[in-house]
Amino acid sequence: MATKLQQMVWEKLKEIPKGKVTTYKYLAKSLNTNAIRAVASAVGKNPDAPNTPCHRVVLSSSKVGEYTHIRGVERKIELLKAEGIEINKDKIVNFKEVLYKF
Numbered sequence: 001m002a003t004k005l006q007q008m009v010w011e012k013l014k015e016i017p018k019g020k021v022t023t024y025k026y027l028a029k030s031l032n033t034n035a036i037r038a039v040a041s042a043v044g045k046n047p048d049a050p051n052t053p054c055h056r057v058v059l060s061s062s063k064v065g066e067y068t069h070i071r072g073v074e075r076k077i078e079l080l081k082a083e084g085i086e087i088n089k090d091k092i093v094n095f096k097e098v099l100y101k102f
Contacts, residue, residue: 009042020100030102
């Protein structure tokens, strides 16, 4: 059974526009919490990926980060590139341009 925080995180993920990314920190702030690790954990437990776009949450350093679903980070990069996000190795090239801050 999902916690209230998990449910809130999963609903918030739906607000991230296609072709944009946000960070775990911005996601946590949008939920009025400083519990970034708890938010990251909830993102990783998203039961409806990629329909609920947890692949659009990345690290503040512009690195793509992990992806707990099928094929891991390789799949996350594939999904982001399909949305027009440019990635070089494991970093988003145009990070400031595609960053969504809620």
